[in-house]
Amino acid sequence: xxxVNGERSVALIATCQQGAATTVYCAAAPELEGLGGxxxxxxxxxxxxxxxxxxxxxxxxxxxxxRLIQEALGGQAS
Numbered sequence: 001x002x003x004v005n006g007e008r009s010v011a012l013i014a015t016c017q018q019g020a021a022t023t024v025y026c027a028a029a030p031e032l033e034g035l036g037g038x039x040x041x042x043x044x045x046x047x048x049x050x051x052x053x054x055x056x057x058x059x060x061x062x063x064x065x066x067r068l069i070q071e072a073l074g075g076q077a078s
Contacts, residue, residue: 025043026032039048051057 022040022043026040039046039052
């Protein structure tokens with residue numbers, strides 16, 4: 001059974017088709033054409049969590065993403 005943060009989790013077990021379903025739906029659904037900035041889970045539009053909407057969290061995630069990319073590129077400037 002997979003572990004996340006030291007806890008066992010059955011919820012993370014999915015087939016490749018299940019894992020790709022929401023991405024494929026959002027890319028191919030005619031009713032979503034031209035729309036963006038929405039959060040989907042299991043092919044359903046959902047409200048993001050309060051934490052996901054915090055500006056401070058967004059800035060921290062952006063900074064971490066930049067740092068990890070720089071490390072992966074061997075410190076090369078963009």
